[in-house]
Amino acid sequence: MPASVEALLARGISVLAPSSDSPRADAMLLLARALDCEREWIVAHGEARAASAPARRFETLCNLRASGMPMAYVLGFAGFYGREFLVDERVLVPRPETEHLIDEALTFLKARRSAGMPAGTNVLDVGTGSGAIACTVAAENGDAFVHATDVSARALEVARINAGRLNVAERCRFHCGRFAGPVAGRRFDLVLANLPYVPTPDIPPRPNPIAFEPREALDGGPDGLDAYREFVPEVPGLLEPDGAAVFEAGPALMPELVALVERTFRARPVEVGYDYAGHARFVMVATASR
Ligand SMILES: C[S@@+](CC[C@H](N)C(=O)[O-])C[C@H]1O[C@@H](n2cnc3c(N)ncnc32)[C@H](O)[C@@H]1O
Structure with a gap:
């Protein structure tokens, strides 16, 4: 006899319990995915019988998650700034703290508009x-044209799909190469970077979910x-005279990153931004005072 939804959920929770901090929530999400329904339906229909194909799909998803694979890879998407992004092992799972970098970017773009700077x-x-x-x-600011680079051609495949899904492909160009190499000679109003910043010795082994993410997205070298040591000195040459830059890094690296940005931009005031947890996470610099 096919298993009930309730029984599948209970089995999933027990598979996930040893490896997940939130086994019930994870099992609900995976079951909703396998059954192609909303979580509310599962709560209301515990006694319903699941067909064998979705039941097998659910077991596979639970086993992947139990192996340590990040939930976002198992589900195939991650939420970021209110939108869904396709993610898999080709790319880092976007982190909630990076949403603050978006806030900083949008604040800068808004200030430009209010100051009567030309459109575009x-x-x-x-x-x-x-x-x-x-x-x-690009999605939040219809006035922005974004060039984006990555050393990973595989990551860029994902980025292009996301730009298409979010209807911003017309205003996003993706380039493969190191730092700003592929856009050499161009100048920008705003430069944003969330480069790899995990110290090599701090990259955990599997089954930690972080270890499933691409090494080149994590590994920031010994410290x-x-x-950033290689990229930050390039940034003044990339910015328009009234441009700005925002860099994201780990809280422990902030003092050194701030010092690097201050040395690079000399007289320009450098600001530190904080993430949801109140940790220093961003360094911002504007080439003109506003
Ligand atoms: C921490 S992930 C950030 C991904 C995305 N921007 C985000 O915030 O979720 C760092 C990204 O930088 C890329 N990367 C690493 N070294 C690079 C380099 N020298 N030039 C350009 N991209 C690089 C990695 O492939 C990875 O996709």
Whole structure:
């Protein structure tokens, strides 16, 4: 006899319990995916019988999650700034803290408009991964044209799909290469970067979900700052005279990243931004005081 929805859910919770902090919530999401229904339907129809194909699909999803794979990869998408992004093992799962970088970017773009700057803003997103930053800035600001780079051609496949799904492909160009190499010679009003910043010794092994993410999206070298040490000195040459830049990194790296940005931009005031948890997470610099 086919298993009931309630029995499948209970089985899923027990499979996930050893590896997940939220086994019930995860099992609900995976069961909703396997049954192609809303979670509310599961709560209301515990006694319903599931057909064998979705029951098998659910078992496969639970086993993937139990192996440590991030929920976002198992489901195939991640929420970011109110939108759904396709994600898989080709890209980093966009993090909630990066939503603050978007807030900073949008604040800058709004201030430009209020100051009567000409329409049309050129933005550069370096290390775009899933395209979370590039596509969100383009979607939130119809005035922005975003160039985005990544060393990973596989990540860019995902970014292009996301730009298409979010209807911003017309205003996003994706380029494969290191840092701003592929857009050499261009100038931007706003440069955004969330480059790899996990110190190599801090990258956990599997089954930690982080270990499923691409190494080139995580590994910031011995102290986490290798990528920024190489990229930040390029940034003044990329910015328009009234441009700005925002960099994301781990809280422990902030003092050194701030010092690097201050050395690079000399007289320009450098600001620190904070994430949801109140941790220092962003460094912002504007080339003109506003
Ligand atoms: C921390 S992930 C950020 C992904 C995405 N921007 C986000 O915020 O979710 C860093 C990204 O930078 C890319 N990357 C690493 N080194 C790079 C380099 N030298 N130049 C350009 N991209 C690089 C990685 O492939 C990865 O996609």
